[in-house]
Amino acid sequence: FTNLCLAETKEAEQEMLNSWQRLGISCDWDWIYRTIDKTAIKTSQFSFIELYKQNRAYRKEAPSIWCPECATAIAQVELEDKETSSSFNDIQFMIEGGEKITIATTRPELLAACVAIIAHPDDQRYKKFIGKKATVPIFNLQVPILADKRAQPEKGTGIVMCCTFGDQTDMEWWKAYNLPLRIVITTDGKLTAKGYEGLRIKEARKKIIEDLQRLGLLKKQIEIKHIVNVHERCGTPIEFIVSKQWYIRYLDLKDKFLKLGEELKWYPEHMKNRYDNWVKGLQWDWSISRQRYFGVPFPVWYCNKCDEVNLAEKQDLPIDPLTSKPKKPCKCGSTEFTPEKDIMDTWATSSLTPQIALKWVEDEEFFKKMYPMSLRPQAHDIISFWLFNTLVKGYFHHKQLPWKNAMISGWALDAKGKKMSKSKGNVIEPQEMITKYSADALRFWASSTKLGEDLWFAEKEFVTGNRTITKLWNASRFVSVHFDNYDKRKSAAPTLLDRWIKTKLNKVIKICTESIEQYEYIHLRLDTEKFFWQILCDNYLEFIKDRLYNPDNYDEDEVQAAKNTLYEALLASLKLFAPIMPHITEEIYQHLFKEKEGIKSIHLSKWPKYNEKEVDEEAEKVGDVIVEMVAMVRKYKSQKQVSQKAPLESLTIDVEAPLVDKLK
Ligand SMILES: [Zn+2]
Ligand SMILES: [Zn+2]
Structure with a gap:
């Protein structure tokens, strides 16, 4: 297996x-890690041994969250809320002395697990019963009637069963009042109660309701919808089953974890709320053992004589206790051991990805140099799993955060904003979209939302992406014609329109740099797109065409300035686009810029730098007027259905007085 x-x-x-x-x-x-290879197993086992020695890892027989479908213990983080149809059943209990009470429950199959009846101490209806005994119907068990403030008078009939175990409160009562343990559900979700042996939970519920009805003990039944805790992997309502499990003790550290959450820089900031809510809502230590087969084994044997935990030696890791034995006898002298058969939960290992990737157990020097990492990129749904657990391990092992920044992205959803799932048949395969459009178009679409927000599928974004790719290619082909003998080292004084686009360019570089430093890629894309299409292609290329095609009509300087500016603007556009569309930008760079720049890839080149000296507010203002004028003339010509090339007889320009000279 x-x-x-x-x-x-x-x-x-x-x-x-x-x-x-x-x-x-x-x-x-060349440097990838796996969470199931030797290094991962070794790291995970090493971490476990460390935590055991820190008295953080412990094994305990106690009620644990259990999935009866998967037949394994699970952790709090694996719970999901699910709205489910059920019924509230009013069941009659007899009380010593002949009186009757009615208890409302959604889980009558737990009658055989009832260990007490509980009402609120201030609830006048039940005050007289406190201290007496009640008889559980069908099973004829005598249980005490107790008063406890955790009972909710307004819910159901206000008096409830305490069963081992229906929920968290049952566990608290069980502990607080030292109640007996009545186990009626097996680890694979079947009843053991007399008369209901072997029935699955739902079947047993149905049969018990029928039996109560027949006995006249079911007083009322109302259909309800309520939220139940289910296992996120299989959707099965969870149970609480007493079993021996390994835990990491950390409930005492909630405040510390909240503080560490403060230290971490969150992008976007509001994602920290999800982390805080998770930490504040923690009710269980971290359960890490699973009754499954494929995973990281615990480096543990139990002594057959004294039950002592015997750990593997660090230098022997990784080990599988099923196929090897401790090298030393137990401290009691015995050499007979039973291996731990359980495996660790996957998050017990995934929480060590910085340690695995940075060779913590293999190269201490290197690890010290590289840890903490700079960034954890991940989606919002696993803040409570991956991010939190990694932070916990980072704290236990190194007393510091595993990274400085967390970049939290959203999900890709279908065109209606629904989660994609195989069962709904609404999955859009990235590979298909890459084949149909391109990898760059897919990335273009993926960059069309703010960081942290879910992204709806929109095919038109792929179309726009491909159009931008084509436009980049065509613009570059146009430019390449004029770059044959171009020498970028020759400087020339820029004209007004050159200064206009340089100003625009520097402003866009500034905005894009600031936003990408916040991991906010949507602004990088939108602003670069706007600059490239509207400023560079629609206008500047048109403005300089004459300088490039008829250089003899101009000073040598004017022609060189056009080339210099064009070179700079196109290269900067490509660099700004490079993180969004790495393939087309690299392709153009290779053809047009590599030789002149002397750097082998655009992705290794320097990010464009904002240069305040190149910002010329006045040139920008005048240039904008020219752009506006040109736009109006173009519009006029197309409205009149004359060729864009047709000369105008006259043009009257109405501008503020100070601009008149500049425009001339
Ligand atoms: Zn399950
Ligand atoms: Zn022993």
Whole structure:
């Protein structure tokens, strides 16, 4: 089974690598990590041993959150809320002395697990019953009637069963009043209660309701919709089952975790709220053992004689306790051991990705140099899983944050804003879109939302993306014609229109740089797009065409200035576009700029730098008037349906007095 799983991960890994490379994701492909190879297992086991020694990892037999479908313990973070149809059942209980009370429950199948009846101490209806005993119908169990402030008088009939275990409050009552344990559900979700043996939870519920009805003990039944906790992986309502599990103790550190959350720089900032809410709502220590087969084994054996935990030696890691034995006898002298069969939850390992990637257990010097990392990029749905757990491990092992910044993205949704899922059949495969449009068009679409916001699928964005690619290509072809003998080292005084576009360019560089430094790629894309289409292509290229095609009509300086400015503006546009559309920008760079720039890839070249000295507010103002004029003339000609080339007899320009001279 493990081998099949490993083969499957190899295949998936290759697929993932292909997709990422096809998308142009910029990584060092010689340096990738896996969360199931030797290094990962070693790191994970090493971390566990460290935490055990810090008295943070502990094993305990206690009620734990359990998925009866997957037949394993799970962690709080794996719970999801799901609205479910159910019924509230009013069931009659007899009280000693012959009186009756009615208890409302959605889980009558837990009657056999009832260990007490509880009402609020101020609830006048039930005051007289406190301290007496009630009889659980069908099963004839005698249970005490207790008063506790956690009972809610306004809910149902105001008096409730405490069962082992229906919910978190049951557990608290069970502990607080030292109640007995009545286990009626097996680890695979079947009843053990007499008369209902072997029935699944839902079947048992149905049968018990029928039986209560027949006995005249079901007083009322109302259909309801309510929120139940389900396992996020399979959608099954969870149970609380007593079992021996490994936990990481961390509930005592909530304040510390909130402080660390403050230290982390969040992009966008509001994502920190999700982290805070998660930490504040933590109710369970981190359950890390799973009753499954494929995963990282615990480096643990138990002594058969004294039950002592015997850990593997660090230098022997990675180990599998199922196939190896401790090298030393137990401290009691025994050499008979039972291996831990459970495996660690996947997040117990994924929480160590900085340590795995930076070779924590293999190259201490290197690790010290590189840790903490600068950035964690991830989506918002796993803040409570990946981000939080990684932060926890970073704190336990290194007493500091694993990274300085967290960049939290949204989800890609379908065209109606619905989550894509195989079962709904609304999945749009990235590979298909890449084949139909291009990888750059897909990235173009992906950059069309603010960081952190979900992104709806919109095919028109792919179309616009491809149009921009074509436009970049065509503009570059036009430019290339004039760059054959171009020498970029020759300086020349820029004309007014050159200064106009240089001003625009520097302003766009400034905005784009500021926004990408905040990981806000949408502004980078929109502002670059606007500059490239409207300023560079629609206007500047037209303005300089005459200088380029008829150089003899101009000073040598004027022609050189046009070329210098064009070179600079196009190269800067490509560089600004490069993070969004890495393929087309690189292609053009290779043809047009590589030789002149002397750097082998646009992605290795320097980011364009804002130069305040090139900002000429006056030139921008005059240039804008010219652009406006040209636009009006173009519009006039197309309205009159005459060729854009047709000369005008006269043109009256109405501008503010100070501009008149400049325009001349
Ligand atoms: Zn499950
Ligand atoms: Zn022992």
